[in-house]
Amino acid sequence: MxxxxxxxxxxxxxxxxxxxxxxxxxxxxxxxxxxxxxxxxxxxxxxxxxxxxxxxxxxxxxxxxxxxxxxxxxxxxxxxxxxxxxxxxxxxxxxxxxxxxxxxxxxxxxxxxxxxxxxxxxxxxxxxxxxxxxxxxxxxxxxxxxxxxxxxxxxxxxxxxxxxxxxxxxxxxxxxxxxxxxxxxxxxxxxxxxxxVPSEDYIVPIGKGIVRREGSDVTIVGKLLTMYQALAAAETLAQEGISAEVIDPRTLVPLDKELILASVRKTGRLVVAEEDNRTCGWAAEIAAMVAEEAFYYLDAPIARVSSIDTPPPFAPVMEAFYLPSADKIVDAVHKLMGKN
Amino acid sequence: MSGQAQSLLDLYRTMLTIRRFEERANALYMEGKIPSTLHLYIGQEAVATGVCAVLKRTDYVLSTHRPHGHAIAKGVAPRDIMAELYAKVTGCCKGKGGSMHAGDIRVGMPPAVAIVGGNAPIAAGMALACKFQKNGGVAVSFFGDGAANEGAVHEALNMAAIWSLPVVYVCENNLYGASTSFSTVFNIANVADRAPAYGIPGVIVDGNDVEAVREVAIEACARARAGAGPTLIEAKTYRLCGHSRSDPLTYRSKEEEAVWRARDPLVIAAQRLKERGEASDADLARVEAEVKAVIDEAVAFAETSPDPLATDALKHLFVGESA
CATH class of the missing domain: 3.40.50.970 (Thiamin diphosphate (ThDP)-binding fold, Pyr/PP domains)
Structure with a gap:
């Protein structure tokens, strides 16, 4: 292929x-x-x-x-x-x-x-x-x-x-x-x-997410670049004995809610990573949806790893501070798991 | 309304239908039957009528927040528009559009675009589709003098010009954008003066003379269909009514209104019909009666049509689920 x-x-x-x-x-x-x-x-x-x-x-x-x-x-x-x-x-x-x-x-x-x-x-x-x-x-x-x-x-x-x-x-x-x-x-x-990439004709249906890595302790939702950061974080966490499930929604509207909810019901913990900034953001919507529909399955608060509420800064040191990263996702999971 | 060559009496009938439709709608609004504002077209009927007389059913018309006249002239059934004003499920937009979004794609008129200037690039896109499809179709964008200062109109005119799109831009200069007078927001005398900047013809026409409007529309549409590109038509006209239902018209002089009232497009057409011997007073009275019957029927249809269900709000967000 x-x-x-x-x-x-x-x-x-x-x-x-x-x-x-x-x-x-x-x-x-x-x-x-x-x-x-x-x-x-x-x-x-x-x-x-x-x-x-x-x-x-x-x-x-x-x-x-x-x-x-x-x-x-x-x-x-x-x-x-x-x-x-x-x-x-x-x-x-x-x-x-x-x-x-x-x-x-x-x-x-x-x-x-x-x-x-x-x-x-x-x-x-x-x-x-x-x-x-x-x-x-x-x-x-x-x-x-x-x-x-x-x-x-x-x-x-x-x-x-x-x-x-x-x-x-x-x-x-x-x-x-x-x-x-x-x-x-x-x-x-x-x-x-x-x-x-198959040479033949195929589509990925709009509205269907995918589990990129299976896990049992925490669900990490990430898309685009943050999906890869979530996978890297999951690898780090695995070395510590924490099993993270990584979900890539692929479609944002209409959202594959059931895929996320099923994962949270299993893991009891949710981290949502996004490169969009935090306030009134996409991760906030995912968090609200899970709080409304799977609250009693949660063992910990929902965490967001978002960009900060500023315009994207230029200087690399500030840009890195602004953006989400695998390390920031690991930190968020640690907090949910009662570490640090 | 559109299609084969129409006599002046035909054009008069269309203009009268628009006028009587809106007068009735205004009265019904005062009675509380219509749950929206209304932007009336009274005084400008010759523009929509003259232009749409040149169009085929399959040609496209893009309208504005003041769309009743364009809709009737393009062939949307008055009963379907009236039912829409009544917010009935039988309306031309199933009660999801209202006055400012009247339209019926079956006769080439999508829901009117009530964002000022917003229809200009869409018209270019529909004309681009006609060019791709080689179907000889034309798109017409109606917009006001106010819209002429929107960036969207500038971008659209330039794109239409460089691609020689089959589109006609019709600026209905009624001298006021809401209450703001033309001279306070233009440093030039005519909107059409901008046409040379795009490398396209700019044509000024008496927008209260339906035959004159039709003449320039014939030429502009022929040019468009021949692949020679867009035309900017500026029709000089006047609202013989307020901007919307809440407009007391305190920003215009009574003298100015009197000048234009004497140039009412219906009066001009009626006089010409009689002068030429194409219609007698009896003929005009007959047309008046025919139009009244159409409006009466439209109102009866709207009155007796069912309301939409509240949950119909959930429908039509997306079409199909093809993917």
Missing amino acids: PMMSIAEALRLAIREEMERDPRVFCIGEDIGVTGGFGGAFTVTLGLSEQFGHERVLDTPISEIGLAGAAVGAAMAGMRPIADVQYGDFLFCMMDQLANQAAKMTYMSGGTVSVPMVMRAPVGSTRRGSQHAQSLEAFMCHVPGLKVVAPATAYDAKGLLKAAVRDDNPVIVFEHKLLYGSKGARSEKGALSPVGE
């Missing part, structure tokens, strides 16, 4: 969907320029050579415009895969996402569909505050949007294909340190996981 980075897996998914369905096209900034970058992180590299510049459509630097064009094209029968160079730029297009894409089906009484995909790279990577934020909580808060967050190459291909085929707007969050982008667009300090 071919081994691929996440950037390669996403590219393969786009290529297969564009070959399969003439309604599918890409729209974004710097995605198809001949001699260009193939998007900010090389995901669309080479696609304009295969499909032409009409189907790999470079836009002006106009985030409202490109998002609205994706909304309108989707409403009129196309299947756009839009992307934004950095997740932070989603704020520029928020009206088109939150007021238009998300509400059109509802306001029409179910007669209008908006089958669009919006891909967005997130993660703090030494670029300062405006190319770094994780916006999962913002988008998960919008009724009418589906949100996915693939952390492996296998899931990247399968979830993106599922998103393209979904009849609703789907936001795809991708982590900059997981792409495995090569050449000038490679990232310092990247984890860049390479994984097996």
